[in-house]
Amino acid sequence: MTMRVRRWLEQGAAGLGLARSLAIYWRPGRQRGLRRLYGPFIRPGDLVFDVGAHVGDRTLAFASLGARVVAVEPQPLPLAWLRWLTRNRQAIQLEAVALDARPGSARLAISRLHPTVSTLAEAWRQALPERHPGFRRVRWEEGITVPVTTLDALIAHHGVPAFCKIDVEGHEARVLAGLSQPLPALSVEFIQGALAQAAACIDRLESLARYEYNVVAGEQRCFLWPQWRPATALHHWLEAGAAGIASGDVYARRTHPVAGLGPT
Numbered sequence: 001m002t003m004r005v006r007r008w009l010e011q012g013a014a015g016l017g018l019a020r021s022l023a024i025y026w027r028p029g030r031q032r033g034l035r036r037l038y039g040p041f042i043r044p045g046d047l048v049f050d051v052g053a054h055v056g057d058r059t060l061a062f063a064s065l066g067a068r069v070v071a072v073e074p075q076p077l078p079l080a081w082l083r084w085l086t087r088n089r090q091a092i093q094l095e096a097v098a099l100d101a102r103p104g105s106a107r108l109a110i111s112r113l114h115p116t117v118s119t120l121a122e123a124w125r126q127a128l129p130e131r132h133p134g135f136r137r138v139r140w141e142e143g144i145t146v147p148v149t150t151l152d153a154l155i156a157h158h159g160v161p162a163f164c165k166i167d168v169e170g171h172e173a174r175v176l177a178g179l180s181q182p183l184p185a186l187s188v189e190f191i192q193g194a195l196a197q198a199a200a201c202i203d204r205l206e207s208l209a210r211y212e213y214n215v216v217a218g219e220q221r222c223f224l225w226p227q228w229r230p231a232t233a234l235h236h237w238l239e240a241g242a243a244g245i246a247s248g249d250v251y252a253r254r255t256h257p258v259a260g261l262g263p264t
Contacts, residue, residue: 017077017111017112017113017114017115018055018077018078018081018115020113020114022055022081024219025054025055025057025219026055026057030057030221031057031060031061031064033221033222034057034058034061034221035061035064035065036221037216037221037222038058038061038062038065038163039065041162041163041184041185041253042062042065042066042067042162042163043065043066043162044065044066044067045066045067045068046066046067046068046161046162046163047067047068047069047070047158047159047160047161047162048062048067048068048069048070048161048162048163048164048165049069049070049072049151049154049158049161049163049164049165050062050069050070050071050072050165051072051099051151051164051165051166051167051168051175052072052073052165052166052167052168052169053071053072053073053078053082053094054073054075054078054115054116054167055078055081055082055085056071056081056082056085056086058165059071059082059085059086059092060085060086060089060092062163063089063091063092067091067162067163068091068092068093069091069092069093070093070095070154070158070161071086071092071093071094071095072095072097072098072099072154073094073095073096074096074097074098074108074146074147075108075110075115075118076144077115078115079094079096082094093158095149095154096147097146097147097148097149098120098146098147098148098149098168098171099148099149099150099151099154099166099168099171099174099175099178100120100148100149100150100171100174100175100177100178101150101174101175101177101178102148102150102178103148103149103150103153104147104148105145105146105147105148106120106145106146106148107120107122107143107144107145107146108120108143108144108145108146109122109125109140109142109143110140110141110142110143110144111138111139111140111141112141112142113138113139114138116169117138117169118140118169119140119168119169119170119171120148120168120171120174121168121169121170121171121174123170124169124170124171124194124197125140125169125170127193127194130193131192131193131194132191132192132193132194132246134246134247150178150179151164151175151176151178151179152178152179152180152181153178155179155181160181160183161183161184162183162184162185163183163184163185163186163187164183164185164186164187165186165187165249166186166187166188166189167187167188167189167249168189169189170191170194170197172188172189172197172198172201173197173200173201173204176188176201176204176205177204179204179208180208181208182205182208182209182254183254184253184254185251185252185253185254186205186251186252187216187249187250187251187252188201188249188250188252189247189248189249189250190215190238190242190247190248190249190250191246191247192241192242192244192245192246192247195238195239195241195242196238198238198242198250199234199235199238199239201250202231202234202235202238202250202252205231205252206231209254209255210231210254210255211231211252211253211254211255212228212229212230212252212253212255213228213229213230213231213233213234213250213251213252214228214229214250214251215237215242215245215248215249215250215251216248216249216251217245217248218245218246218247218248220248223251224248228253234250
């Protein structure tokens, strides 16, 4: 362990939170599973956005598949880790910003012990401890102002990604509101107690193009269904309670374009 990493881990509750994230997301064998999961979406040379990169496990999986990666992370301590992790990887660019529907600045609520649930979504943060057992002991002790940009602005600067992962703790629909063109494939987080957020994301994607959908439960690295499903089926699944799954990710891949938006 380098002295720099040791200093991060010694930063009280925040260091403990970072250490917990590293233990979860960098456990042995996980990278292999992530590469297998994302391989069908990404070819060497493709551009990928990792929005909410946190400790970079998926960032490195994307890069290992040969992608050029833009990793978006506004939290100072995870960002410091990402800078160290990617210091010798020219294919990875870091953006120390949050994303929203419009550029500007916003207040980021930080949980020192649980940095993976730090969020811009104030209503989500207030409601979820009452709706989700896993959040009853979570506290957001700190708030910082962070710069905000949009997906459209990232695309204007870096190009159109072949895949865009969005995991921003209840703020996913706002991130997609800053996107005005369809992307080939995306993923957005869902969580019990806030399933309407995932439904709003599906509605936004369907306003841009036609997609089909699948689900990964929790931190598994395989799809829940053998066949991809249309938006209507995803809405029914979410309305029925998402099979009781505590959290996971909805994956969307484009099928047919909306008239006037050009070919798939």
